[in-house]
Amino acid sequence: MSAARQSSIENYEQTAVKIRQIVEGLSEPLLTWKPGPDKWSIHEIVGHLVDSNIVNSYRIRKIISEPTTAIVTFAHEEWTSEQRFGETTLTEMLDVYDALTRYNSLLLKKLTEEQWQKYGMKKDERISIAHIIDSFICNHVQGHLGQIERNKSSYQAG
Numbered sequence: 594m595s596a597a598r599q600s601s602i603e604n605y606e607q608t609a610v611k612i613r614q615i616v617e618g619l620s621e622p623l624l625t626w627k628p629g630p631d632k633w634s635i636h637e638i639v640g641h642l643v644d645s646n647i648v649n650s651y652r653i654r655k656i657i658s659e660p661t662t663a664i665v666t667f668a669h670e671e672w673t674s675e676q677r678f679g680e681t682t683l684t685e686m687l688d689v690y691d692a693l694t695r696y697n698s699l700l701l702k703k704l705t706e707e708q709w710q711k712y713g714m715k716k717d718e719r720i721s722i723a724h725i726i727d728s729f730i731c732n733h734v735q736g737h738l739g740q741i742e743r744n745k746s747s748y749q750a751g
C-alpha cells in the first residue's frame with residue numbers, strides 16, 4: 594500500500610476520533626441550540642456527518658463494483674430536516690459513525706491498487722476513491738468541525 598493511500602485511510606479513521614472529541618462533554622442545551630432559524634445545531638451537524646459517511650460508503654462500493662459509475666448526490670438539507678436527529682442520542686450517532694468508519698476502513702485496506710485507482714463521474718469530472726476519502730469525507734468533516742466550534746462560540750457569547 595502506498596504511503597499516500599495509507600495516510601488517506603488513517604486520516605479517514607481519525608475523523609471519528611475528531612468528531613467525538615469536539616462534542617464530548619457538551620451540554621444538551623448547547624447540542625440542540627441553533628445559531629439561526631436555517632442553521633444546524635451541533636446534534637444535526639453530527640447527524641449530517643453520519644449521513645455523509647453513509648453516502649460516501651455507497652459511492653465507494655459503487656465505484657469499485659460498477660464501471661465508470663455516476664457519483665450520486667443527496668439533498669443534505671432535507672435529509673437533516675426530515676430525520677428528527679433530536680430523537681437519536683448523540684452517543685448513538687457517534688457509535689454509528691465509528692462503526693461505519695471501521696467497516697469502511699476494512700474495505701479500503703483490502704482494495705487492490707487497481708481498485709483504489711477506479712473513479713466515478715461527477716458530470717465530466719473523474720472522482721477517485723482517494724478524492725472521496727480526502728475531500729468528500731476528511732475535508733468535509735474538518736469544515737463541519739469548524740462549524741461546531743462556531744456554534745459553541747456563538748452559544749457562549751449569547
